[in-house]
Amino acid sequence: METPIHFVDWLRSVAPYIHAFRGKTFVVAFPGELVIAGALPVLAQDLSLLHALGIKVVIVHGTRPQVEEQLALRHVQPRYHNGLRITDSAALECAKEAAGELRLDIEAAFSQGLPNTPMAHSAIRIISGNFVTARPIGVIDGVDLELTGVARKIAHETIHPILNTGALVLLSPLGFSPTGEMFNLTMEDVAVSAAIALRADKLIFITETAMMTDASGAEIRELSAHQAEAVILAKCLPLDAEFYLRHAVSACNGGVARAHIVPFATDGSALLELFTHDGVGTMISYQNLESLREATIEDVGGILKLIEPLEADGTLVKRGRELIEREIDYFSVIEHDGVIFGCAALYPFPSEKMAEMACLTVTPDVQAQGDGERLLKNMESRARAAGFTRIFVLTTRTAHWFLKRGFRHASVDDLPKDRQHMYNWQRKSLVLIKTI
Numbered sequence: 158m159e160t161p162i163h164f165v166d167w168l169r170s171v172a173p174y175i176h177a178f179r180g181k182t183f184v185v186a187f188p189g190e191l192v193i194a195g196a197l198p199v200l201a202q203d204l205s206l207l208h209a210l211g212i213k214v215v216i217v218h219g220t221r222p223q224v225e226e227q228l229a230l231r232h233v234q235p236r237y238h239n240g241l242r243i244t245d246s247a248a249l250e251c252a253k254e255a256a257g258e259l260r261l262d263i264e265a266a267f268s269q270g271l272p273n274t275p276m277a278h279s280a281i282r283i284i285s286g287n288f289v290t291a292r293p294i295g296v297i298d299g300v301d302l303e304l305t306g307v308a309r310k311i312a313h314e315t316i317h318p319i320l321n322t323g324a325l326v327l328l329s330p331l332g333f334s335p336t337g338e339m340f341n342l343t344m345e346d347v348a349v350s351a352a353i354a355l356r357a358d359k360l361i362f363i364t365e366t367a368m369m370t371d372a373s374g375a376e377i378r379e380l381s382a383h384q385a386e387a388v389i390l391a392k393c394l395p396l397d398a399e400f401y402l403r404h405a406v407s408a409c410n411g412g413v414a415r416a417h418i419v420p421f422a423t424d425g426s427a428l429l430e431l432f433t434h435d436g437v438g439t440m441i442s443y444q445n446l447e448s449l450r451e452a453t454i455e456d457v458g459g460i461l462k463l464i465e466p467l468e469a470d471g472t473l474v475k476r477g478r479e480l481i482e483r484e485i486d487y488f489s490v491i492e493h494d495g496v497i498f499g500c501a502a503l504y505p506f507p508s509e510k511m512a513e514m515a516c517l518t519v520t521p522d523v524q525a526q527g528d529g530e531r532l533l534k535n536m537e538s539r540a541r542a543a544g545f546t547r548i549f550v551l552t553t554r555t556a557h558w559f560l561k562r563g564f565r566h567a568s569v570d571d572l573p574k575d576r577q578h579m580y581n582w583q584r585k586s587l588v589l590i591k592t593i
Contacts, residue, residue: 177495177496182215183207183214187219190219190221192259192262199424199425200421203427205267205281217348220252221344223259224248238297238302239297243301243302244305282325283324285328287333289347290309291331291333291340317355329347348404348408352416361419362416362417362418362419363426369388372393377439378440382406385402398418409443417440418441420438434498440494453485476516489502489536501515502516512536513548514536514549515551533562549589553584556589
């Protein structure tokens with residue numbers, strides 16, 4: 158951070174996420190490519206930080222490039238069908254060796270305790286075991302996939318108590334049948350099955366793929382599951398990105414609240430995705446996460462956090478918590494993933510068929526995304542529904558913004574009589590009125 162003030166502002170900005178995530182269960186999955194890229198130590202530090210914040214973490218790792226390496230050492234040609242490995246006995250031995258080696262590498266990464274890193278004083282324990290019951294995929298399009306399988310059951314009744322002790326759980330892409338057979342699974346299948354079985358709050362794929370873009374090249378930051386299905390049908394994504402997206406949709410349709418696809422090429426991508434408004438990846442949810450709604454008493458804290466900086470610099474008139482609690486029915490808020498980042502209030506003056514809009518603000522880092530305009534239109538709709546014909550604002554700093562949206566200059570004499578009596582002549586706010 159550039160200054161102590163910047164650090165304090167940043168820490169305050171992430172506090173709502175810390176409160177929201179404490180005690181939640183996250184399934185974090187990453188491919189073997191992340192390990193080859195040398196990103197495992199940094200990821201271990203980031204996941205250790207999540208653990209320190211009270212988040213329960215289940216890790217699922219992939220092994221594709223490591224299995225390829227083992228096959229090459231044995232001079233065995235890999236075989237695939239529709240992107241899935243055909244696992245014969247030789248390939249299964251390679252999968253077992255790759256998984257065992259990676260499990261030890263992951264355990265070693267979480268055993269660091271270097272000073273001045275997130276791992277200092279962490280003492281994190283990693284628990285792995287036969288938590289995945291699997292079955293063979295069988296024959297697809299006339300091709301026998303042999304020992305390639307799919308997850309059938311995750312031992313959630315065993316995993317939950319382990320997480321409650323403060324340990325992390327590690328799942329490898331291998332599963333076992335009740336008859337003692339072993340099957341090679343995909344990391345994505347294990348991660349989705351684990352997230353659904355554990356009723357995880359988030360499934361996070363930290364991937365080798367770049368940020369997803371649509372057919373026009375625009376970045377895809379957020380999708381509902383229904384929108385994601387439409388993107389898949391449009392066939393505008395690379396095959397590997399589409400593969401991740403399909404599994405993210407399956408997780409959301411299975412009851413997981415949020416699924417994220419985050420490129421590991423960005424340093425600290427998991428933290429940036431979780432603790433910033435826009436993130437650095439693509440978030441999929443069962444429903445649209447953003448809502449504009451009328452405020453409730455539980456929103457008072459979020460509203461205060463929004464308006465306090467503007468009160469401090471004189472943009473808004475200072476309001477205390479008690480006043481906002483009394484007037485909460487006048488407020489509307491924009492909420493995203495449980496965090497309030499915009500608000501406005503509408504005060505009625507029925508005798509003159511006028512309403513005052515006040516406290517219109519959105520978080521600075523999203524001010525260019527049109528949310529202020531959405532709040533304005535919402536206030537206008539509320540005013541019209543109540544039978545008002547005009548809406549007015551008093552402002553000292555943002556007159557130009559309102560003038561561009563149909564307001565016109567007026568005088569104090571044009572205000573409702575009761576509002577004229579409350580006009581603050583020391584502030585000398587400009588009066589702007591719009592006919593609706």
